[in-house]
Amino acid sequence: MLYNKTKIFFFIFLFNTVFTQIVINEFMASNDSTIADNYGEFDDWLELANNTLSPVNLYGWYISDNDSEPLKYQFSDSLYILPDSILLLWADNDIDQGINHLNFKLDSEGEEIVLTDPNQILIDSVYFDQLATDFSYGRYPDFIGDWGTMNNSSPGELNFPHDNNQYTDAISLTPNPGLYEEGIYVSNSTDLNGIDVYYTMDGSIPDTNSNPFSEPIHLTESTVLRVIALEPGLLPSRVRTFHYLINTNYNLPIVALAIEPDNLPIGDQEYNLHVSYFDKFGELGFNTDAGIEQHGSEAPQRSFRIEFKSEYGSPHIDYLVFPNRSYTRYKRLILRNASNDRFPSDGSDNRTHLRDGIIHNVYSQLYPNGGYSSFQSVHLYINNSYWGIYHLRERQDRFYIEELFGYDDVDLLERAMGYPDYRNAIEGDWDNYDELEIFIENEDMSLPDNFEVLKNNIYYEEFLDYWILEIFMGNFDWLVNNMKFFRPTSGEDKWRWLLWDTDHGLGRDHYQEGIYWGNVETDYLSWSTGLQGPRVGEGEYNKVIRAILRNDEGRIYFINRFADLLNTTYSNENLLSVFDSLVALVSDDIGYHAERWSANTLFWDNGLNEVRDYIIHRPAHIINHIINKFQLGSAYSITLEVPDTYNGSIIINSIQINDFPWTGIYFGDTPIKIKANPYQEVQNYSWENIGAISRPLNIESLYCDTIFRIIDNQLSVNTNNLISENYFLHQNYPNPFNSITQISYNLPEKSFVDISIYDLLGQKVRTLINGEHSAGFITLPWNSKDDFDQSLSSGIYIYIIQAGDFRETKKMVLLK
Known part of the structure; x- marks a missing residue:
């Protein structure tokens, strides 16, 4: 391997000139x-x-x-x-x-x-x-x-041999470990020839005092066999572990652990164990020795952290644990018990065991290779005991970041309970991030240059999607907890946020400071972007989002992006599809889990119904929260229609629409961009009553439900109003109107524009615009008020556009 050559050194050694490989x-x-x-x-x-x-x-x-x-x-x-x-x-x-x-x-x-x-x-x-x-x-x-x-290191001296001892070869058993519908006989498949074999059936490590393996063992229930072999004159073989799972009838994969019974229950220290993974078809995916310790707080069904280390066995596993990830190498995994959404939980009928998985699956739709924790539901056995349904998850640490993003030296930071000021440096330190927060808190973020500094230091659009997700899902266990973000210590890349632990979302019941945070109506937008309320710290823990919303560009993008997501990813259709698919994966097996933990599945059904209701009703409340937060007029529908001959899509703000007709909800007092994206020649298509589809539509604000329709000029009878490269003033819509109408016009180039409204006496009553505007299709609302914000009476009004040398006049009728 040759690196770029920048210098050539010539050495005159004290003794001889040498060229060697040390x-x-x-x-x-x-x-x-x-x-x-x-x-x-x-x-x-x-x-x-x-x-x-x-x-x-x-x-x-x-x-x-x-x-x-x-x-x-x-x-x-x-x-x-x-x-x-x-x-x-x-x-x-x-x-x-x-x-x-x-x-x-x-x-x-x-x-x-x-x-x-x-x-x-x-x-x-x-x-x-x-x-x-x-x-x-x-x-x-x-x-x-x-x-x-x-084993015997020799710093500064000649090395000792790696290993002077000889071990007995490990043996094999037949049949292979796996899933069996009925009882089996297990026998030794190795030619013993004087070799003694010993076994245990309780997860303990066998020795010469254990049961001698002298004849086939009849198994009628799920059992872990651990065996060693001993040949005279040699050391015992390594321990081999065989999991036989009998008459399980599960639909989910199985993780089987074997551990010394004296090490149960598994606590905060690390223990050696053997782990085997069987896919849903019963095929062995991986098996190796590893380390295990408790993950999170104690519970009857507690979570575990598994780490693959060379001191136990393999330093990592190489297996496609999560089909939605492209990589197969894992250093650490979490066996998660659903934590705050664990079913059952103290008699609560609000738990589903699925909330976190649903939310991470939704986020993965936005960022398939992004910073979320992949999710695989499994059954767990510890030794011979069934422990219910767990969720196998990626652990978000430096190995995860290196595998997913390619950086091995990072500042990986976390807002977490139990640390001073909720600051935990998992890797690196807070210095660079603190500098960014100091800048955005002390500089005027309304200035474009300052705002660009912020955007250049974070994954801006991804950050907003992360924040919007937490708001929509209503996750209270956040801001000062479960918030992770990282950046390479070299500064060669931006800060990126990682989604983790959202069990408190989707209506999980929780009361604090007189507020029911699981209520579908609870305003997480105002809370997470404001200065008041629990976990906000008077703005200490939401500085980045507040800085973005202090900038006009940032605020407009946030509003429109939220609307785009409400119309697509967070639509009832999509969310219920994700919800139903995950429920279907575990529904046939939840009875085994409920029996293990003495639970009533009616409580689980009730929790599922509450999540379903939350999904259905949440968008309407979010719309009101956005209107209230940003003091917007209202929300209106935009409908996009195309002829059957149109081969293409339409881009509205940040989303691409491919199926028509399509309707979405957007907000007044907020500029919206719409752009046709045809896959063929565009000469034959135009926006109805607007102009050529080659130019984007820049809607300054919505004031009513609006249809934007692409028409095929060859099939259209009336094409008098269709222009592509000329100035044009459109008839207001609706007309006649009651209090609110929209006036649209085309600019073929950047121009100074004046649009004014006059009564029939020729008196100017309102100036809608008097300034420079970029080329395109522009829509301006008029609320039937004059320049002094006084409502005008019914009658005929004239509106005139002056743009460069172009001047045109049209009439409209106000009816009250």
């Missing part, structure tokens, strides 16, 4: 007590080895813990490695302690070490997974041997 020989990524440096500190360390007959000066060489940044540290002083010798370096990120101290630390969770010569040519590298404390990873034989874990 190698990485051994390292330790978690040093607790093995060796201290010259400051008495137990830091990470690594060895470089010189297997030649000449000394090598490291001056100008590079070493790094990141293969995407191979030139991270350059040796800027003469540092020699003598022939056939080893040099010990300290990876402590403290170069002030001497020339053998590097500017990075090693990650015991796994990363890489890269060695590059002065010509920026890669010389050696090693990639490693998680290492236990005080275990090193090294070559044997030194310099040229294979890599392996060193």
